[in-house]
Amino acid sequence: MDENTSGIKKxxxxxxxxxxxxxxxxxxxxxxxxxxxxxxxxxxxxxVWLRSWESHLVLTSALAQSLDRNVLTRTKxxxxxxxxxxxxWLEFHSHFPSLPYSPPMEDSSGYALFSLSxxxxxxxxxxDEEVLEKMGGPEDRVAHLVSLSGQENFLKPSFFRQLxxxxxxxxxxxxGLTRLYQALKWISEKAPxxxxxxxxxxxxxxxxxxxxxxxxxxxxxxxxxxxxxxFYGLCxxxxxxxxxxxxxxxxxxxxxx
Amino acid sequence: xxxxxxxxxxxxxxxxxxLKETQSFLSRSIPAAFPESFLFHLPGMEKEGGLSGFxxxxxxxxxxxxxxxxxxxxxxxxxxLQAYLSFKQEAESFFRGRGSRVFQPxxxxxxxxxxxxxxxxxxxxxxxxxxxxxxxxxTLIQGDGRKGILLxxxxxxxxxxxxxAPVLERERDEKREGFFFREIGLDPEERRTLERLHSLPxxxxxxxxxxxxxxxxxxxxxxx
Numbered sequence: 001m002d003e004n005t006s007g008i009k010k011x012x013x014x015x016x017x018x019x020x021x022x023x024x025x026x027x028x029x030x031x032x033x034x035x036x037x038x039x040x041x042x043x044x045x046x047x048v049w050l051r052s053w054e055s056h057l058v059l060t061s062a063l064a065q066s067l068d069r070n071v072l073t074r075t076k077x078x079x080x081x082x083x084x085x086x087x088x089w090l091e092f093h094s095h096f097p098s099l100p101y102s103p104p105m106e107d108s109s110g111y112a113l114f115s116l117s118x119x120x121x122x123x124x125x126x127x128d129e130e131v132l133e134k135m136g137g138p139e140d141r142v143a144h145l146v147s148l149s150g151q152e153n154f155l156k157p158s159f160f161r162q163l164x165x166x167x168x169x170x171x172x173x174x175x176g177l178t179r180l181y182q183a184l185k186w187i188s189e190k191a192p193x194x195x196x197x198x199x200x201x202x203x204x205x206x207x208x209x210x211x212x213x214x215x216x217x218x219x220x221x222x223x224x225x226x227x228x229x230x231f232y233g234l235c236x237x238x239x240x241x242x243x244x245x246x247x248x249x250x251x252x253x254x255x256x257x
Numbered sequence: 258x259x260x261x262x263x264x265x266x267x268x269x270x271x272x273x274x275x276l277k278e279t280q281s282f283l284s285r286s287i288p289a290a291f292p293e294s295f296l297f298h299l300p301g302m303e304k305e306g307g308l309s310g311f312x313x314x315x316x317x318x319x320x321x322x323x324x325x326x327x328x329x330x331x332x333x334x335x336x337x338l339q340a341y342l343s344f345k346q347e348a349e350s351f352f353r354g355r356g357s358r359v360f361q362p363x364x365x366x367x368x369x370x371x372x373x374x375x376x377x378x379x380x381x382x383x384x385x386x387x388x389x390x391x392x393x394x395x396t397l398i399q400g401d402g403r404k405g406i407l408l409x410x411x412x413x414x415x416x417x418x419x420x421x422a423p424v425l426e427r428e429r430d431e432k433r434e435g436f437f438f439r440e441i442g443l444d445p446e447e448r449r450t451l452e453r454l455h456s457l458p459x460x461x462x463x464x465x466x467x468x469x470x471x472x473x474x475x476x477x478x479x480x481x
Contacts, residue, residue: 086388090338090341090342093342094342094346100335101335101338101339101342102334102335102338148437150436150437150438151435151436151437152435152437153435153437155437174451174452174454177451177454178443178448178451179436179438181443181447181451182436182438182439182441182443183437183438185438185441185443185447186437186438186440186441187438189441190441213454213455216454216455217454220450220451220454223450224444224446224447224450
């Protein structure tokens with residue numbers, strides 16, 4: 001299990017090793033690391049990994065671990081999973097061996113809590129209706145990151161009433177960007193109160209390429225949906241999960257903007 | 258993967274059948290039960306969570322793990338899931354570096370479960386958790402001075418779970434292919450504009466991304 005334990009540390013390290021790009025000259029950068037700011041506001045945010053459906057809990061937890069060290073000094077972070085299928089659960093468990101082997105059985109509270117680290121905990125939701133709303137009031141100093149894969153067909157649109165923001169993490173290919181647009185259109189029609197931001201997830205592109213693509217994309221979203229999206233950065237979830245050497249991770253595995 | 262007809266395997270034996278001998282019997286039955294398979298031993302653990310097992314490639318070349326239980330009931334389930342995970346990791350670490358192109362971490366491992374008794378509840382939970390496994394019941398038999406083993410494929414219909422299985426199968430497929438936000442369609446103009454977007458160039462070694470793109474290519478129309 002030692003190998004498993006180091007696995008999450010490695011993934012977390014990729015997030016930790018991210019460096020802010022000094023060269024970014026857009027309005028987004030004036031606010032510093034947007035993703036960190038957004039997620040540190042003790043609000044309930046959805047984090048949707050549009051590609052890594054099997055590993056989204058691992059990646060969201062790694063993100064939470066890095067937030068813990070970087071930003072949220074006195075706030076607990078609760079990663080929330082909703083009706084997680086077994087494959088995702090096993091993947092998650094392989095990074096957090098202290099979790100039980102099988103997903104928890106439903107009980108009357110509607111959710112089960114597990115500790116992942118002193119400040120990061122994981123909540124497994126059985127029932128998607130209003131459970132999130134009841135979890136953790138403002139006095140609890142808990143930031144909720146609701147981890148999703150974008151494939152949760154069992155969710156009702158009303159679920160998103162419980163969220164303030166949503167962060168999409170998408171591959172920058174045509175399928176990924178089309179899905180992302182569809183998701184943004186869905187939000188603008190069904191959940192207009194949600195603010196949205198994106199990460200581009202993949203490899204083989206430079207910052208400037210990503211930045212120019214994003215500007216182009218943002219213009220399309222503005223033109224058709226009349227809504228604004230924020231660009232939070234680049235990451236490479238594939239490499240983060242598959243890298244198996246204990247060598248120093250490349251800082252390019254994720255960049256916050 | 259398809260198991261052959263029910264059959265009997267006999268070997269001349271004089272001693273009693275210990276668990277070890279049973280395991281040996283069962284592993285020797287693999288070539289007969291799964292023709293064109295290749296049985297092998299991974300170094301290190303073939304035991305986990307109180308379960309024993311062995312490995313083989315089936316005729317399609319898929320990595321398959323056989324596990325042996327006395328009784329397959331609800332309380333064995335956790336040990337089984339634990340063993341499933343351990344075996345999977347064991348196989349992944351074994352294959353990593355040897356043929357990472359062939360056996361990528363995360364690849365689904367096939368399972369064959371041998372047990373003397375399968376409880377219906379066990380099968381239901383197995384299906385509920387989405388574990389794909391062939392179930393084979395075994396009976397140790399003797400007579401006429403010989404000892405042997407009788408194998409029989411367990412049909413889920415026997416336990417009344419057959420009707421549920423296809424439903425779960427469908428749910429799983431939908432989950433895999435599903436896209437929560439699909440209900441909102443795109444206008445032709447939106448689609449045209451998105452198609453004109455320049456996608457980011459990919460590095461030649463970006464196998465993961467290229468592969469995933471390829472996989473999604475076919476299902477793309479379903480988005481609209």
